[in-house]
Amino acid sequence: MPRRKRFIVGGLIILAALSYIIYGGMQEAIVYFVTPSELKAKENTSTDKFLRMGGMVVKGSLQIDLKNLTYRFDLTDGSTSFPVFFRGVPPDLFTEGKGAVVEGRVRADGIFQATTIMAKHAEEYSPHADGQDGYPKSFVPGKELTNQ
């Protein structure tokens, strides 16, 4: 084979192999982002798909079972809210009334089974609103700090 042709064939083989592993990797790892309303709207079609859902944790909806480490709460985008179930330890920043992103699937009973919770970082660091220096008596991710 002439040099040029060999070069092209080699390049094509490498490109094909590379596209294959990229395509395969993307199939596994692309996660779509939805809001609670979007998910409610197509609830019947998108079960069993791995998704990311972002919203606000509805105040008063959070139920924590510390012994079994289960968390139930509703996530809202302002108009619709969606029930979420999570087992494990959420991040420190996760709390009621704050933004959170959950990753997981919708179960057959219509509850979002989250495998991961990501809490939104505040853009700027800000002191506690009350500004007191008292130390916390307890800290459970998801609850407000209870100060002494």
Added chain:
Amino acid sequence: MTATLGHTAIIMAFLAALCGVVCPIVGSRPGLERYFSFTRTAILSQFVLVTLAAGALIYGLIATDFSIRYVVFNTTRGTPIYYRVTGLWGALEGSLLLWEWILIIFSGLVAWIYRHRQRETMPWVLMVFSIVSAFFLGVIAFVSNPFETISPVPLDGRGLNPLLEDANMMTHPPLLYAGFVGLTVPYAFAIAALIRGKLDEAWIVATRRWTIIAWFFLTAGNLVGAWWSYHVLGWGGYWAWDPVENAAFMPWLPATAFLHSVQVQERRRMLKVWNLSLIIIAFSLTIFGTFLTRSGIISSIHAFSSGPVGSVFLIFLAFVLLASFGLLAFRADLLKGQPELDSMVSRESAFLLNNIVLVSALFTIFLGTIFPLLSEAVAGTQVSVGAPYFNSVTVPLFLLLVFLMGVGPMIAWRRASWDNLKRNFLWPSVASLSLALALFFWRIRDFLPLLGFTLLAFVVFSILYDTGLALRARRRVAGEGILRGLVTLCRRNQRRYGGLVVHLGVVLIVLGIAGSMGYSTEREATLGLKEHLSIGRYLIQFEGLKGTQQPTHFRVEGSFRVFHQGTEWGILSPALKFFPTQQSPIGRAVHRSSPSEDIYLILSGFSDLNQNQATLKVLVRPLVVWIWIGGFVIALGTLLAILPLGKASPEEK
């Protein structure tokens, strides 16, 4: 006062940088050659002025001069002195100044070291430095000014991000910046060679050591970052394929490729265009990384808040790419007529393959990093590309790379004969395959880990075997023993043996990654007093909580007694730190390392100090410690390669 001094110094340095850009252009006119010498003056005066400015900001931080806005946001009166200094790179404005400072230190060193050599090239090299420096100084002076003042002057500062209060954060950013900046040196020499049309191997030979040093800083910066992530972020991992991590890692790939492919050019005068392209890409990626992380277009835990800085970097990136590749195209006819590959089975082609793999890895990581942007811009859908993508695409590529590490340094140049292959690779192959069989019968049955461990063993065996052969030859020729022979070999061929030691370090790192990726386990539970959980060979018992007031924060510590196969190992105390300036606590995970595995404890929550209940997460991560040991081995190998131990090689005289 301090602010005025610093800002004035920056503006004067900016003007000096502009002079440094113009002088060589003027000097290249006939009769005006004397202007050439000003390029060095321009660099040296920038060096003095930027050092002055950096000193002013450091002084402001130490003296807590709260009339400077940057000081307010990065220190408090209670901050210990060393964290006041590290406040220099605690936020965007200061870290740009640090970058510029390191850049100008490198440029000054180059100007000094080559003051009597390379007379024709140096003005152009220094011009490239001045262009890059002028850009950074312009940004610091006019876009993102660390000397901005604030009034009224607050009584106390708001302090550094508590996550940055860690010894590793003192070293991580400077190391990484030194790596980025270090790549500017070979880039500047490459551009100077292109401008002058002298496209032989001179620029590569001149920058050989610089490239190795830059590569080492990049490697060290990334490793320390991983260590910080493992140590401080408290999630039990060391690498998350976060966009900012990718931004720091991406330049490493073409830099590594470049380090290998220049040897082909030195030896065989091949790959000229390729080498020039690699160094241009590596340099551009350092700028791209800053654009990515500072523009706020990608969300990441490491990103500072957004601002106009991102778009300025994007413009500069476009300029660098256009100008560099434009120059390359302009000189295309000087780069023609290179020798061709003699055979597919040769060191040249092993190095070429190594380059293709590294560039492919770069491409896949780049694509994964910017895919969310593309998707949102093109299709309007928000997606995220998670760690599984990066793992699944890079693992096969990196395994291939490991294999090449065992082949490349040993295979013959030009054309490897069958005898040569048999001589170098028969025994290493036999040894590593036997080991694979043993591992299989022991317990490792999964394909990927088994393949990984076999390839790693192959690299080690082929390095040991090759060195053994060379030692035997030394004994035959000069009657030297093993130790004496090793010293002679290393002195005679520092770069080769330094490189082999670095390869061994890389093997250890891959071993650590493979072990912790493939065989980690974790458990979490809420424990009452004296309750325990067990994981693997460990049993962990909760012993109580303790709260203490620290200078900057309140610390709640859980005590956990760790038993390993029935024997007590002592107490580990993960903690949560509550900073008055933060809304939620910062975890302080603890771990205990052993050669075979780490046990890693995270305190995730607690209920009432007196009620004594704690939520604990425990991870067992095999072989992690070898990643850090590998880092030290790489440092050793790098030193071996660059220290002036033996006779200087003839080209560098």
